[in-house]
Amino acid sequence: MRSRFSAYMMKNYEYILATYSPPQRPQLSIKELERSAEGIRWLKLDVLEASQSKQLGTVEFVASYYADSDFYYMHEYSYFEKIDEKWFYVKGLSKDKTGKYCPGRNEQCPCGSGKKFKKCCFT
Ligand SMILES: [Zn+2]
Structure with missing residues (x-):
């Protein structure tokens, strides 16, 4: 899960595609991603919560991102399955925090820098 997030940050779409569960992969392409x-x-x-059994893993997470001058949360409950000792992303259910948000000027910056928003990414 974390490795997929890092891959998104690094724009490593090959890795993202490769960690989709096999039945989904044919419908996806690097270009599309x-x-x-x-x-x-x-x-x-x-990561809010993570659990795993032998073959199934679930992760609830909130990822924040910036797009078109706005901040957004992507709140998802994701399912992973294990095949040959490797985890693959099966699907995700969107949860209620998903959507646009506006950090307060004096709040911690959503980028995780630890600085106040007004002194960091606020423009
Ligand atoms: Zn920032």
């Missing part, structure tokens, strides 16, 4: 992430700057990942 690239297009869906166009204009997005990923800021931070917060």
Whole structure:
């Protein structure tokens, strides 16, 4: 999960595609993944909950990103399955925090720098 988030940040779409579960992969392409992430700057990942059994893993996370001069949360409950000792992304359910948000000027910056928003990414 974290490695997929890092891959999104690094725009490593080959890795993202390779970690989709096998039945989904034929419907996806690197170009498409690239297009869906166009204009997005990923800021931070917060994992709220993670659990795994032998073959199934679930992760609830909130990822924040910046796009078109606005900040957004992507709040998702993701399912992973294990095949040959490797984890693959199966699907994600969008959760209620998903959407636009506006950090307060004196709040911690959503990029995770630890600075106040007004002294960091606020423009
Ligand atoms: Zn910042």
